[in-house]
Amino acid sequence: MAYLYLAIAISVITVLINVTMELKRKKEILTLWNRNAVLNNETNYHETFKHYYENMSKNGRSDDYSVDDITWNDLDMTKIFREINYTFTSVGEEMLYYKLKKAHVEHDPNENMIHKITNNPQYRNRLSLILAKAGKVIHANSSKYIFNKPDHSFNKMYLILSILPVVGIGVFFLLPTAGLTLLIVSALTNVSVFYSIRSKNESEYGSLFYSVNLISASRKLAKLNNDQTFLDQTRKISKAPYVSVLLVKEDPSGTNILLHLFTLLKSIFLIDYIVFHYVINLINHNQELYEKVWLTVGKVDCLYATALWRKNLPYYCLPNYNDENILTVKDVYHPLLNKPVGNHFKFSKNTLLTGSNASGKSTFIKTIATNVIMSQALNTSTSKDISLTRGLVYSSMAVTDDIEKGQSYFLSEVYALKRILDVRDRNKENFIYLFVDEIFKGTNTIERVAAAESVLSYLNDYNKTKIMAATHDLELTDKLSAKYCNYHFREQIINDEITFDYIIKSGPSRTKNAIELLRLTGFPRDVYTKALCNAKD
Secondary structure, three states: OOHHHHHHHHHHHHHHHHHHHHHHHHHHHHHHHHHHOOOOOOOOOOOOOHHHHHHHHHHHOOOOOOOOOHHHHOHHHHHHHHHHHHOOOHHHHHHHHHHHOOOOOOOOHHHHHHHHHOHHHHHHHHHHHHHHHHHOOOOOOHHHHHHHHOOOOHHHHHHHHHHHHHHHHHHHHHHHHHHHHHHHHHHHHHHHHHHHHHHHHHHHHHHHHHHHHHHHHHHHHHHOOOHHHHHHHOHOOOHHHHHHHHOOOOOOOOOHHHHHHHHHHHHHHHHHHHHHHHHHHHOOOOHHHHHHHHHHHHHHHHHHHHHHHHOOOOOOOOOEEEEOOOEEEEEEEEOOOOOOOOOEEEEOOOOOEOOOOOOOHHHHHHHHHHHHHHHHHHOOOOOOOOEEEOOOEEEOOOOOOOOOOEEEEEHHHHHHHHHHHHHHHHHHOOOOOEEEEOOOOOOOOOHHHHHHHHHHHHHHHOOOEEEEEOOOOOOHHHHHHOOOOEEEEEEEEEEOOEEEEEEEEEEOOOOHHHHHHHHHHHOHHHHHHHHHHHHOO
């Protein structure tokens, strides 16, 4: 009897602890917006935000063009993605990643929903609780069921095994020894089978069971938004969430005794296997409805993230679009800068940027490129006004040598630029923005200037193309003056300190600071003097 009381006491304490933790988590969720914070996810959380983008590409559901890996890395898009990623769900961040990668595709901005999330606290709180309950799952690839039908063949032997413990209980009342033996043997067998199946299909189980949570979340969102049409359309798969009570996860902390007992009970009757195939069969027969479910949750969560990201920006605007192949922007800044300096710019002609080291050339190129991407992907520009033509974005900026491939810096540059020419040659329909920083800096001056002039002149002859390139080679500003507009950034040296205003100015740069930096950083006087003489010669 004492053991029974102890078990009851432990169970009560466990329930109280779980209730307390749930209340604490709910409070955390409801204060995220005011704290400008992202929800802390479970331990061992693994980022799987590429799944939807990759599944769309593999299954021919999108075109061949995107913000490719070189451009993504050049523009620090992973940092920008993380800066924006206030999502609650795996599908929300998958949708966010997809939008950024496929920025040129026309996405529904749904500004009405963003306005409601931003300005209606009661609505936002209810929305947050629904999305947080769906949550993020380790390695979940829930979008694959949109494109492929998983194998739903049911092993009838497992059905027989799941029934045997019930038979054993029934026989026990007639033949106690035989019934107890059958119950124990079948229970041990089923527990072994349960963990064997789960270890082989753990990621599949996780993905599919997460899909059930999405169905539930999508219908709750529909009720929140009074979307009766969605509720009627998804009625066929509305039964799936009812089985979700059987799919409770194990407690990784090991403190929830009731949960462990429930898992043991499930294993004895192979409940997970039966439910698993029920859900597979349901989704296989309602694939289009499941896609609607997936997209509903993903898009709403992505809109929440966009709204909270906007809230944290110094200022932003909604983009306007034109068909004139011109980009005009006011007070534009880079989204990752803490104290940004805004710039006005009209990108109506191909542009060559010059300026001294650290004056702001590379940052400005990234600023324009990322604003083209964010305007199209998230209907958001970090500026006070922007008008642009929709288009693809490609760059060649942060090139490095590749030791494993035995590839030099210059050869890496050549390949990066060649891919841009290949894209432009293959794609005659899309407008393309091209951004190049320090073109061919991996080779000697004579060949660098000659090759850069040739490539930039060649690119200038393309239609539907805007090119922005930065260089330290002032010779290029003269050689390309008939084809490219010249702009520059400038520094000032005051009291032996170099200062920058980071404001773009018309015309080519006429100042240099490389040799002066030798003096300011304490190089020997002879080195500095000799460098000055060499420069004059």
